[in-house]
Amino acid sequence: MSQQDASSVRALSERLLIASHKGQADHVVQLINKGAKVAITKNGRTPLHLAAYKGHIAVVRILLAAGCDLDIQDDGDQTALHRAAVVGNADVISALIQEGCALDRQDKDGNTALHEAAWHGFSQSVKLLVKAGANVHAKNKAGNTALHLACQNGHAQSSKVLLLAGSRPDSKNSVGDTCLHVSARYNHVSVIRALLGAICSVTERNHAGDTALHIAAALNHRKTVRMLLEAGADSRFKNNVGETALDQARENDNPEVALLLTKAPQVRNMFSLYKVSHTGLEITTLGKH
Template identity: 85%
Template sequence: MSQQDAVAALSERLLIAAYKGQAENVVQLINKGAKVAVTKHGRTPLHLAANKGHLAVVQILLKAGCDLDVQDDGDQTALHRAAVVGNTEVISALTQEGCALDRQDKDGNTALHEASWHGFSQSVKLLVKAGANVLAKNKAGNTALHLACQNSHSQSTRVLLLGGSRADLKNNVGEQHWLLSCSLCPSP
């Protein structure tokens, strides 16, 4: 086996270890020379560990110098992947390391949009406190507040309003936050 093949094999094993949360294996593989490989969807070990909530692995990868802001094929970062599942510990670790808070994916969504859409109010709170832009709009013109209201996530809505979001903003089809909220309420 050539040196290049050996490194490729180690790198593939690093992806698997990160996905499974095998912190000790991750350390060993990095020490043996594993390089950052990507999945067929462009996800790095950091994306995988962040999405699975493997905080210890995330911390090891950050200490090893993994790029915080690498985007996958959908233009999502590790922060997006943590926000999609509401993992506050990983979100906190990534924001403390200085990741880009307002990086947009292929649909224009930031991590704050993702956390708001899914109703993870503690994640929303962390992102707002870290300085995420509460007025950022995705490609449909929706702010995080639009998405929280659309899905009846009252706690996330409250956090966003207290964090400076504006209820008067319209999306690309002219909908305002309060209209989205009212459209979900049952008629009397």
Template identity: 35%
Template sequence: MSRVDRCKDDSLEDTRIDSGIDSSYRATLHSEERREPSVDFGGPRDKFSTADERVDSAYGSSSMTTDSLSEMVHDWSLRDGEEQQPQSPDELSEENILTSITEDGDTLLHLAIIHEDTHIAQELIQLFPKEVLDIQNNLYQSPLHLATYLNLTDVVRDLTRKGASLELQDQDGNTALHVACQHGQKECASEMTQDFCPSTLEPVLKIQNWRGLACLHLAALNRKHQIMNLLVKKGADLNIQEGTSGKTALHLAVEMHDIASVRLLLNRGANVDAAMFNGCTPLHLAVGRQDIAIANLLFQAGADTMLRNMEDETALDLADGNDDILAVFPFDDIQISGRSVVLS
């Protein structure tokens, strides 16, 4: 199975991220036109207009090719058990390794991770200063992004402990934690968050990608229940709204017909009556999708059946004609001119 296959997610097609990883890591990979974020989503679009704004702008370029650095990683791997392996930055500087990047923007650390050579990657993490650990390649992927894509938990742990930034965003606006939430890399997510208090993680958990999704949204969309639990324990805002339509994780779980996520979020204290930008609550969505089980669960959790969206519709209005859905709600109201009136 190729590295690309291992990076594929089983979620909906439009949630996939181009990891930029191939089993042979062809040099042509990054020469393709980079994808721009959708105009529908917010974000620093000027970041995509010039390479001068990248965090590695002061990092020296080199004539060394991807193949030559890849061969070097391979050679180091073969010498793994021998005493000939380089031990100091001075030896490395003879090949100008510490100040070299490939035409694709990759440092040797990126390449070691791509080749899944954990030992070399860990050696380089110890050798490199923190600033080098945060260099992003032409796809704006940091070493932490790539280690997460490939589920290299030990590398993620070492990068995090050395101080690698959790806030860097790739070309899709995803942080490494977004990647872990989308692909279900629970161990990686745990390593990235375990040494931080909720107040420190708060800004990281609020970051939205170019589709307007925070980490909790991605975990909900991809039914990653263990990661959802982890994020909540780390202080994720249960009611944070995604940036395009104002859905919370509860709205998304209802749309996915994921009753396990709905129950998890309600048990953790999610607002059952949270409103989207158009005024729709989770109950509106459940009734509109004729999901009787989730509608009943929301009602039992105290959902207000009388809240109106911008179309002036209540959940009961949307249930009109569906006896199965109507049976979920008590008959304690009457309608006058088509509008529900609560009986006192």
């Protein structure tokens, strides 16, 4: 190829990046037919990365039909599937899955596409990924599963989908937190209900020796404290510095929580009160077909 021809191909390829980003499907076809090759942006992203993120499904299908590499990773080690999951582009995710993309590639932080969808609460995207066989047990570099991330951000629907798909609520991250610890820290009551309904443990301790009850008591999360007590949490457990949840409530000047904890035996009730109905999330919808 002459220098002039190479320069022409580079120009076409750069225009392909722009057209893909803008969703100009007809222009993308023309550029490919003229010989445009796959170029990358300064962030290492291909036309497929750009179209997937923007939700340009027609362009995505054209690029896939043209043989674009599904699993190229950008400078942050994200694939086109990651980019679609970040923004919940379910149609794009479905197209990439049908084409046979890798489901569990991890980015520089160890996150898979499922982590991204769960973090942002895109439950339909989460459902598509788990149905296709994405690994619900994969952990990122902080030791978090997708369920940890859904719980942290209070995404109850995504949490329920992950639980039905077999995600383990008592799995621990790098600081020893289970999903219940995380939910209690951020006071996400609806997520806590889902976890309790999935029969999670209320007695697990993190690396500091804290149970979820310790955390909720320290942060003055009264409703969460009550729910945990009703589910059987033991207010007498001590952490690594010998403190109970009541000690932490008093230290943090949370008198109402402290009073609740002193009445713990009266508050405790049958765990079955918190069994959750997973309405609209039939287990059969998550199985492979």
